[in-house]
Amino acid sequence: MTNTMAYAYCNIGRWIADCPRPHCSNAIALEPKQATFHCGGHDGCRMIAPIVWPADADEISDALAARPVPATRNWAPAGHWQATVTGFPDGQTAGELRAETAEHVDQEV
Incomplete structure (x- = not known):
C-alpha cells in the first residue's frame, strides 16, 4: 500500500514535507498550516497529497x-525516517523541546 499523506517536519527552522510517492526524493517548503502537498518544480512527480x-x-x-543555533531547530514526528x-x-x-533547549543553553559559556 502506498502512503498518500505528506508529513510536515521542521528542518533548520523551516517546515517541509517529503513527497510520499515511492522513489521520489523531492521535498517542499511549507507555508504554515498548508493543507496540500504538490510535488512540483524541477523533477517533481506531480503528486498531490x-x-x-x-x-x-x-x-x-x-x-x-x-x-x-539555527541548525538545531529541528523536529520530526514519531517514526519519521530521518530521525530513525x-x-x-x-x-x-x-515542552520537551523547551527543556532540551534549556539544558543545552545552560551549558554554553
Whole structure:
C-alpha cells in the first residue's frame, strides 16, 4: 500500500514535507498550516497529497525559535525516517523541546 499523506517536519527552522510517492526524493517548503502537498518544480512527480501537521505546530515552532543555533531547530514526528536513520529524537512535545533547549543553553559559556 502506498502512503498518500505528506508529513510536515521542521528542518533548520523551516517546515517541509517529503513527497510520499515511492522513489521520489523531492521535498517542499511549507507555508504554515498548508493543507496540500504538490510535488512540483524541477523533477517533481506531480503528486498531490494532504499534509499531516502536528496538532501543536505553533508551539513547536515557538520552542524551536528560542534555540540560538539555527541548525538545531529541528523536529520530526514519531517514526519519521530521518530521525530513525540519524538517531535524532522524534515525536517530541513542545515542552520537551523547551527543556532540551534549556539544558543545552545552560551549558554554553
